[in-house]
Amino acid sequence: MLVALEIAARLFATLPEPARNARRAIIGVIVVTAMLLLIDLPTPSHPTFAQPSASDVVAFDAAQRWLPRLAYGSAWLFAALFGLATRAALPLDPLHRLVLGGFGAYLLLYAVSLGTLPAIAAHARAVSIALTATYQILLLVWCYGAWRQEPTPDAPPDVVRRLWSWR
Amino acid sequence: MVVALIVWLALAAVWLLFLVPILRLRRHVDRHAWPAWTAALNGELEEHFAYLRELFEGNAEMVRDMAALAELHQGRGGARAARQRLVDLFSLVETCAGRARERLAEWLVICRAALALYPTPPLPPSAFSLRSLRRLAWLHRLVHATAVTSAERFRLRLRVLDHGFRLLVRFARRAGARMARRPAADLAAADCRDARDIAHDFGELSREALDTGGRLLAVVGTTRRSS
Numbered sequence: 001m002l003v004a005l006e007i008a009a010r011l012f013a014t015l016p017e018p019a020r021n022a023r024r025a026i027i028g029v030i031v032v033t034a035m036l037l038l039i040d041l042p043t044p045s046h047p048t049f050a051q052p053s054a055s056d057v058v059a060f061d062a063a064q065r066w067l068p069r070l071a072y073g074s075a076w077l078f079a080a081l082f083g084l085a086t087r088a089a090l091p092l093d094p095l096h097r098l099v100l101g102g103f104g105a106y107l108l109l110y111a112v113s114l115g116t117l118p119a120i121a122a123h124a125r126a127v128s129i130a131l132t133a134t135y136q137i138l139l140l141v142w143c144y145g146a147w148r149q150e151p152t153p154d155a156p157p158d159v160v161r162r163l164w165s166w167r
Numbered sequence: 168m169v170v171a172l173i174v175w176l177a178l179a180a181v182w183l184l185f186l187v188p189i190l191r192l193r194r195h196v197d198r199h200a201w202p203a204w205t206a207a208l209n210g211e212l213e214e215h216f217a218y219l220r221e222l223f224e225g226n227a228e229m230v231r232d233m234a235a236l237a238e239l240h241q242g243r244g245g246a247r248a249a250r251q252r253l254v255d256l257f258s259l260v261e262t263c264a265g266r267a268r269e270r271l272a273e274w275l276v277i278c279r280a281a282l283a284l285y286p287t288p289p290l291p292p293s294a295f296s297l298r299s300l301r302r303l304a305w306l307h308r309l310v311h312a313t314a315v316t317s318a319e320r321f322r323l324r325l326r327v328l329d330h331g332f333r334l335l336v337r338f339a340r341r342a343g344a345r346m347a348r349r350p351a352a353d354l355a356a357a358d359c360r361d362a363r364d365i366a367h368d369f370g371e372l373s374r375e376a377l378d379t380g381g382r383l384l385a386v387v388g389t390t391r392r393s394s
Contacts (some may be wrong), residue, residue: 091197119172
């Protein structure tokens with residue numbers, strides 16, 4: 001979530017109207033995510049816990065109840081930022097585009113995997129390996145995006161500086 | 168367990184569906200963003216707008232002249248010549264409307280650079296001759312009342328104008344196809360009436376588009392000076 005907030009701060013730093021809309025959307029997503037965390041939805045018990053200890057219950061609650069919802073909320077935050085930048089017709093820095101799209105998609109995958117853990121318990125190990133591998137690939141893509149020679153935008157330097165103030 | 172699976176898959180689908188229209192819009196933004204922001208922030212907007220004024224007014228005049236010429240030929244009994252002028256007119260409207268729509272797409276980007284926008288009125292339905300454009304203007308009037316901020320109303324007006332040009336092109340194509348179905352030496356009075364309506368509405372849409380562009384220029388200039 002902090003990554004999304006930092007990107008939002010950079011993207012809308014010099015544009016008052018889109019910044020106002022972004023603030024509203026971010027607060028909305030955070031409030032809805034917080035409500036999702038507080039609501040006590042029935043969570044199916046894990047089939048492998050016959051006699052769960054207290055620490056098992058805490059770990060299970062975190063993995064099964066809170067983490068997927070938090071990850072889903074964060075995925076929405078990334079999607080909302082991508083949508084707001086597009087609605088405001090802002091050109092996106094290639095690295096920001098990779099982070100917004102990649103992180104959002106990964107968090108969605110993560111949330112769905114954790115949320116459906118009881119249903120796919122038989123394949124839990126394979127899912128865990130797949131998630132780790134996905135994250136490693138995502139890191140490689142970000143490294144490539146950060147280090148590669150980017151094409152210069154087709155605009156005067158002062159316009160680029162105004163819209164991409166971090167450059 | 169199955170319920171949880173279905174719920175999470177549905178949530179994932181909602182997220183993905185949210186992104187589909189955004190990705191489509193993103194392609195459009197990527198194409199127009201840098202030239203439009205450059206015009207908005209770099210002081211080229213005045214020259215750009217002066218050129219656009221000539222372009223819009225010149226195009227509207229050309230279309231009007233072409234329609235008048237076709238009527239003149241028809242009045243003198245030169246059906247073939249009149250028909251040729253109408254074919255030229257329909258193709259000219261298509262080209263000019265395409266250019267106008269590109270400019271409107273750029274203004275849609277530029278208006279994001281403005282701190283605030285002056286209030287814009289909805290399109291007047293009585294100004295248009297074609298029924299589809301009159302309907303669009305009425306719809307615009309209704310939706311205009313539901314928009315909250317001036318910026319929203321401004322963007323709505325740009326989108327309505329864009330759709331208006333699209334409707335005009337569609338009508339011109341249909342009129343051309345109707346004319347092509349008849350023998351080469353035959354020209355109905357309805358063809359000339361369609362051409363006159365198209366030329367009139369093209370002029371009205373161009374005038375409204377220029378008016379919108381002028382309002383945008385005023386506020387973007389103010390925003391630039393204040394920043």
